[in-house]
Amino acid sequence: MLSYFLEMKKITKSFNGNIVLKDVDFFVRKGEVHALVGENGAGKSTLMKILAGVMQADSGEIYIDGKRQVLNNPRQAQDAGISTIFQDINLFPDLTVAENIFLQRVPFKRIGLLKLIDWKKIYKDTEKYLKYMGLNFKPQTSVKSLSVGEQKFVEIIRAMFQKAKIIIMDEPTTALTERETNQLFEVIRDVKKLGVTIIFISHRLDEVIKIADSLTILRDGEVVETSIAQNVDLNHIVRMMAGKEVEDRYPKLNVKLGKEVLKVEGLGYNNQIKNISFSLKSGEILGLTGLSGAGKRTLARTIFGINRPFEGKIFINNRVFKNITPDLAIKNGLCYVTGIVAGEGLILKMTVPSNITLTNLNRVSHNGILIRAEELKAARDFINRLEIKAEETDVVQNLSGGSQKKLLFAKWLFANARIMMIEDPTTGIDISSKVDIYNIINELVRSGVAIILISSDLPELIGMCDRIMVMYKGEIKKEFSRHEVTQEKILYYASGGESSKST
Amino acid sequence: MEHKSIITKKEISLRNFFFQWEWMLVLIFIVINVINSNLSPYYLDAAQLLDATMAFLDKAFIVLPMTFVIILGDIDISVASTVALSAVIMAVIYNHGVSMVIAMIICLLVGTVCGFINGYLIVKFKELSAVIVTLSTMIIYRGIAYIILKDQAAGKFPTWYQFLGWGKIWGIPLILIVFVIFAILFGLLLHRTTFGRRVYAMGNNITACRFSGVEVDKIKVIIYTLTGFMSAVTALFLTSRMGSTRPNVAIGYELDVIAMVVLGGISTAGGKGRIIGPIISVFLIGFLRYGLGLINVPSQELLIIIGLLLIFAVMIPNLKINTKNIKFINKF
Amino acid sequence: MFAIERQNKIKEILFKEKRVDVSELSKLFDVTEVTIRRDLDKLEQDGFLIKTYGGAVLNEEVFKSIAVDEPEYENLEDKQLIGSIASHMVENGEAIFLGPGTTCLEIAKKIKDKKITVLTNDLLIALELKDALGIKVIVSGGDLIQSTSMLVGRFAHQALEGIYINKAFIGVKGVNFETGYTLDRYEEALFLQEVSKISREVIIVADHTKFNKTAFARLGDLKMAKKVITNKQIPDEYKSFFFEHAVKLYTTYEFE
Structure with a gap:
């Protein structure tokens, strides 16, 4: 029997009484690519943070090569040979490739009394590695001129130079092109040959199957399965990830659908989204989901006119648009309730009324002159109607997350939106505000508004939507009706599953 | 609990009312006048004081639109060059036999176009900052003025044109009257219109504005165009006072103007401040310069005082920013 | 501390x-x-x-902060909103039950164009539906409680034998974490408990004034309902409670 190189035994971790990891056993062999998969919130990143020394487990033990390790901080983890490549690039953009790689362990040479940086060695060693990995850029290249994929490779080389025995890669392919992904896999296979162990975290299950030797599936903080990657297929992984269906608790209201209000034909933008077609009726809630980077956000932004120019056609109320701006979209009753409240949604340092009326200042002005009293009246009206816990004079940054989300709705209701693309309406807010927002959505569709609900919260989507579209790498892979959809099916297509293999 | 919070809110706004930067400016303004009148017996003479305004109000026209630019979080350093270019073109075409009225209109047009070009470049090339764009046009506009006039002076304007810079109506300088009218117009535009509201919103969070359908590019272009237009207005009054113009006219005006705006409590971070502040600081610096001139203080020392005031202006609001910014924005 | x-x-x-x-x-x-x-x-x-x-x-x-026989026409607007939300839950071909009270009466007003069977023990509701030709109305029978339009008692119970209901809409007088759903009269509570036994789905309707109140007779705990329809003003704790216990909570909003 083969012994394990990394052993994490009975790892338990909880935050404020919520158990995130429960007696997790995670075993990895030397020189293998071990994939760690699970839904958002399954505990993958917590487990890896513990391994990287960023977080400490409440209980449990970690062994590397049979030796007990204490990893109380990232430094100790690094000394133990663990190196992490995060989802976001972690390099100095203005320094060169070689400088980035050698930043933490600069080689010196002595000339008499002087201790000088041995640039020759730095460039020679870097060059050697770049060649080994088949990368054709120079060590002197500054990092910011590289593509995201190439930057990933630089991070890997840096990890190698830090004598990493275990490299954790968190969603490394998210920002990569198809070609770069393949190149990355080549590099991973090369690195493996050098005896380095790789822990590969990804939502893209098709890639996991391609690159991993073995895999561990986490669900709700527990390991549900560890197996050899060759022996499992996508369907099986998805089933194990999803587990049982959760009880439906979403106040879905059945509303008679009206006429078609939005149609999109062959929509594309900058290769980030491709050939997207769908239509939407008034009173309908159409779900849109996919992994991060799948293009759901890009799609909404393209329809709203933030991303320009687009390919294809957009029809709003049967009027064709070949070009659209947010201003034009709003004038035609289309709006985008962004999920990024502070950055794109609200102006935190201004008051509640100023935020509500910004979308349609003409409604509270006469010949361009603002009528303060009317603005206050409108604000008060919306505060009451949406039960927002705020006063008219409040500055938005002092409001709770739930109130801010409601305020976003208020500002689009003020603009008389009839087609609303709503993104992550309930992330990060308390339960009672959540319930309020579902009911606000109900009331919207009841009054004939058409809604595209963009979310990664699958129970919410399944609970509230009439139809659900699943995106993968910029394309709509599958559409489900309310009656046939399950979490499992969504996960299958969102992770790159193909229709032919569908069950 | 709720009642309590309302009371504390009121207390804060009351405190804020007295701690507003504008009141500080008024205070400094009064102090300067008291000191000045003590130093020089000639100072506190109403007619003299009114006359004094004629000497410093020319650049004040640019302060008004510059307030908008800085509230946006941007900057325009090409204004002095715009003044020079529009003044030079006016003088040259007048000397080529075009009527003075038409030359004046063309002066305004040149300024407007200069401003429009700034705005257009800034929104078209988003990767370039406003400083870079207006720095380039600052050099270009001044350069064109030199090409046209080759370091000479141009003038010999009709005598009625002098009235603009030197004239009085019922004892009040014309330039002061025009400035007051413009100040009121710009004040209304900033504080009473949807346009002004959008400007504040953009200064606070331009992305959120874009996502709310505010036509941010259009508004930016309008503001830069207005700045160009007002620079041309300055050119009209300045040329009238000097009687002739040269390509190196109005050198350093951009810094004076920006200093007045910042001293007026307009945050360079954008989104904050009221137009009354820069207006007060126009007079503050003007009278300071006049008063110190009466007692023969050299202008270099004056610069030090203005510099100190600026540091003060930038520092003080930051020290009590937490309560202050809320107060400002509460107005909306 | x-x-x-x-x-x-x-x-x-x-x-x-x-x-x-x-x-x-x-x-x-x-x-x-x-x-x-x-x-x-x-x-x-x-x-x-x-x-x-x-x-x-x-x-x-x-x-004991309840008012027996409070004027029922109070909060009429809130009740009307509840009624129109409830009407969306009724599908053609279903058999539904409408309990006594003005909130259920508002539901009756909103479902007249449907093709359904309605069982009720409230005479006013039955009367309200008399001209709705698509609706088959069944009145439970039983003892009339004086000064109300409500029927209860043995004969009412007999009406429930051998029938099944898709959705039972029940208006209550009190909603409270400790005491659950409560009503003014125990006879009414007994009858409605029987109704809930023959119903696939119990839907509680109560305007926001009924929350944190307790009336005389207990109908059941808060989880007995699959759905609750009320107004947006109810306390937040109830919103969270229902969501966490998988009771679908519908609240009213007015946008138009």
């Missing part, structure tokens, strides 16, 4: 145990008995408890 915290803890214990003991409390909080007595004085002033020898008992009066 601050006095206010301690007093809140004492309140909690009171709600659970209905009575408290001074010496026990002093041990529990590690303070003198004098301090505890001072706390109890304060709580007595607030009306939460009645002091007894060596301790105190919960003031039950606090919970």
